[in-house]
Amino acid sequence: VKVLLTGGSGFIAAHIVDILLQHGFDTVVTVRSEEKGDQILKAHPNTKQKLSYVIVKDVAQDGAFDEAVKSDPPFDYVLHTASPFHFNVQDPVKDFLDPAIKGTTGILKAIKAFAPTVKRVVITSSFAAIVNPKKAPAVYDEKVWNPVTWEEAMDHSQVYRASKKAAWDFVEKEKPNFDLATINPPLVFGPVVHYLNTLEAINTSNQRFRSLVQGEMKEKLAPTGNFLWVDVRDVALAHVKAIEVSEAGGERFFVTAGYFSNKKIADAARESHPDLEAKLPPTDATDDFPANIYGFDNSKSQKVLGLEYRPLKQTVKDTIDSLLVIGV
Numbered sequence: 303v304k305v306l307l308t309g310g311s312g313f314i315a316a317h318i319v320d321i322l323l324q325h326g327f328d329t330v331v332t333v334r335s336e337e338k339g340d341q342i343l344k345a346h347p348n349t350k351q352k353l354s355y356v357i358v359k360d361v362a363q364d365g366a367f368d369e370a371v372k373s374d375p376p377f378d379y380v381l382h383t384a385s386p387f388h389f390n391v392q393d394p395v396k397d398f399l400d401p402a403i404k405g406t407t408g409i410l411k412a413i414k415a416f417a418p419t420v421k422r423v424v425i426t427s428s429f430a431a432i433v434n435p436k437k438a439p440a441v442y443d444e445k446v447w448n449p450v451t452w453e454e455a456m457d458h459s460q461v462y463r464a465s466k467k468a469a470w471d472f473v474e475k476e477k478p479n480f481d482l483a484t485i486n487p488p489l490v491f492g493p494v495v496h497y498l499n500t501l502e503a504i505n506t507s508n509q510r511f512r513s514l515v516q517g518e519m520k521e522k523l524a525p526t527g528n529f530l531w532v533d534v535r536d537v538a539l540a541h542v543k544a545i546e547v548s549e550a551g552g553e554r555f556f557v558t559a560g561y562f563s564n565k566k567i568a569d570a571a572r573e574s575h576p577d578l579e580a581k582l583p584p585t586d587a588t589d590d591f592p593a594n595i596y597g598f599d600n601s602k603s604q605k606v607l608g609l610e611y612r613p614l615k616q617t618v619k620d621t622i623d624s625l626l627v628i629g630v
């Protein structure tokens with residue numbers, strides 16, 4: 303069984319590669335450069351015949367995936383994770399909506415046109431496609447949709463959220479041969495793979511761990527922001543389960559382990575890495591976790607995909623260990 307995984311060099315995708323190989327899938331990843339492709343192959347020395355890469359330089363270009371989706375033997379599944387994820391947006395259309403929306407519709411068009419054997423496409427979506435910034439429901443689950451409009455998406459703070467719905471619209475209109483599943487994580491934490499990372503270029507969602515370990519929150523904890531999280535290995539497994547479990551077709555999955563705050567991360571870090579004490583905020587630093595917070599329901603992901611979420615303490619330990627390996 304053969305799988306195309308886009309954005310193979312990404313934080314989440316690096317873990318998906320490991321799970322795909324463990325589960326026996328023939329895996330082809332897309333990367334933007336030979337250098338990254340070679341790093342990925344080198345890190346998996348005993349699986350070469352099962353793992354290869356193709357170059358897709360920019361997901362936003364017209365026809366970017368037309369060649370990548372063709373393969374012999376042909377692909378059975380596609381996992382699409384490649385998307386810009388940063389908050390460094392100058393021009394919301396060019397820097398974000400274009401690559402995010404065109405990248406997603408582009409790959410779906412290419413699969414429809416050139417890869418008729420593909421049965422399912424799994425897309426890395428986000429809690430951002432669920433969250434309602436105007437009026438939080440009592441409980442967030444898969445039935446909730448972010449109501450943001452295209453016009454509102456021009457506002458920098460909203461642009462990321464707006465970019466995540468295009469795939470469902472495509473499938474509804476085009477009725478392709480494949481079905482769709484989306485994985486919708488909130489903030490994703492967890493170990494970075496050492497072969498792709500430097501401390502400077504650490505992925506967006508793990509940056510708070512770097513700040514913490516480097517002593518930047520010693521005087522003052524940074525505001526937590528969004529209080530839901532999930533471990534990257536659980537997110538990666540969700541993607542693979544979404545192709546293995548037939549009932550996952552046509553579904554979105556809200557994958558979250560629950561609540562956190564920067565204070566709770568700091569406390570867990572003190573416990574797992576007492577030697578970092580001098581860099582960490584004081585034990586009595588104020589926890590900004592709100593008294594009243596929206597609920598969440600992750601039961602669908604547990605029932606359908608069989609996920610069992612890692613607890614925060616373990617993720618904090620493993621994330622910091624991985625940062626120490628790449629040289630904090």
Ligand code: NDP
Pocket residue numbers: 308309310311312313314315333334335338358359360361362383384385386387401426427428429486487488489490491505506507
């Ligand atoms: P990373 O930034 O680590 O990975 C992004 C991947 O996409 C990289 O492989 C990157 O390639 C590739 N990419 C980015 N822009 C382009 C482009 N224009 N053309 C081709 N490839 C591109 O992010 P994550 O792994 O954290 O995120 C992956 C997905 O998960 C994204 O869709 C993101 O929106 C979603 N997500 C992430 C969350 C998180 O907290 N991390 C939370 C919710 C959703 P390169 O390595 O060469 O830059």
